[in-house]
Amino acid sequence: MTRRLTKLSRSVAGKVVLITGAGSGMGRATALLFADEGAKVAVTDFRSEGVESVTAEITGAGGTALGVLLDVADPTSIEAGLTMIRDELGRVDVLVNNAGISVRADPDDEDFDDRWQLALDVLLTPHQQLIRACLDDLRANGEGRVINISSTEGLGASRSTTPYTVAKHGVIGLTRAMAIELAKYGITVNAVCPGPILTSMTEAIQAEHRERFARRRTALRRYGDPEEVAHMVLNIALPSSSYVTGAVIAVDGGQTMKND
Numbered sequence: 001m002t003r004r005l006t007k008l009s010r011s012v013a014g015k016v017v018l019i020t021g022a023g024s025g026m027g028r029a030t031a032l033l034f035a036d037e038g039a040k041v042a043v044t045d046f047r048s049e050g051v052e053s054v055t056a057e058i059t060g061a062g063g064t065a066l067g068v069l070l071d072v073a074d075p076t077s078i079e080a081g082l083t084m085i086r087d088e089l090g091r092v093d094v095l096v097n098n099a100g101i102s103v104r105a106d107p108d109d110e111d112f113d114d115r116w117q118l119a120l121d122v123l124l125t126p127h128q129q130l131i132r133a134c135l136d137d138l139r140a141n142g143e144g145r146v147i148n149i150s151s152t153e154g155l156g157a158s159r160s161t162t163p164y165t166v167a168k169h170g171v172i173g174l175t176r177a178m179a180i181e182l183a184k185y186g187i188t189v190n191a192v193c194p195g196p197i198l199t200s201m202t203e204a205i206q207a208e209h210r211e212r213f214a215r216r217r218t219a220l221r222r223y224g225d226p227e228e229v230a231h232m233v234l235n236i237a238l239p240s241s242s243y244v245t246g247a248v249i250a251v252d253g254g255q256t257m258k259n260d
């Protein structure tokens with residue numbers, strides 16, 4: 001066997017990974033990628049079709065997956081889901097807070113307060129609740145990993161989506177605060193900010209509008225694929241990424257740095 005020249009592990013094999021919103025889009029791509037890399041994946045979502053299909057896809061390919069119905073907006077569901085994951089898989093080593101919805105609202109909309117609350121209830125509050133609920137697991141081996149999915153809306157703002165923008169900015173604040181709080185346990189907490197990615201969240205936008213936006217606003221002049229975000233999540237989750245914490249990483253085809 002060839003002698004290894006580096007001691008820092010680039011493998012998540014055997015790690016238990018909890019991914020929220022894993023039934024579709026980037027969560028699904030992340031679940032499939034971690035399974036390919038030998039991790040045991042807790043495929044969680046509040047939609048049973050997604051949970052079932054992604055779990056079957058992983059196990060059908062010889063990987064290890066546990067399907068769990070988990071609604072991130074319901075603390076009881078978080079507790080029940082975690083009990084099941086601990087019973088079946090033993091613990092949680094890596095938490096990926098990914099579940100999300102698009103929440104649009106204009107400042108003069110009558111239901112603005114309701115939309116605001118919905119955005120916080122799905123996109124922000126559950127992130128901290130899941131981190132705290134997994135804390136005992138994450139600090140057990142001194143290399144726990146939390147990856148929070150924010151957005152380029154966490155770095156800037158667009159029209160008609162204030163509640164979403166505020167929640168995604170909040171995810172970045174939570175990431176930095178928790179990176180400070182949890183550093184003493186060797187837990188790293190990082191945020192990934194996807195730009196325009198082709199998923200069920202963006203497929204409602206007309207193809208022509210998507211293409212025009214991508215050509216004008218991203219350096220790479222195209223939408224990204226969910227797998228391209230999943231690979232960044234995997235990179236941060238590696239044991240070898242032990243000195244990366246509190247980082248906010250755009251996976252946006254160069255959208256946020258582009259001036260012209």
Ligand code: NAD
Pocket residue numbers: 020021022023024025026027044045046047050070071072073098099100101102122149150151152193194195196197198199200201202
């Ligand atoms: P998606 O709609 O394909 O996937 C989102 C998943 O979250 C779905 O499977 C859905 O069932 C699940 N979900 C929604 N509410 C939930 C709840 N209460 N409990 C559990 N699961 C729930 O969308 P996506 O684009 O893959 O989104 C993943 C994340 O990426 C979201 O946080 C989203 O805000 C963020 N994001 C998306 C884009 C993009 O362009 N697609 C850009 C930036 C950020």
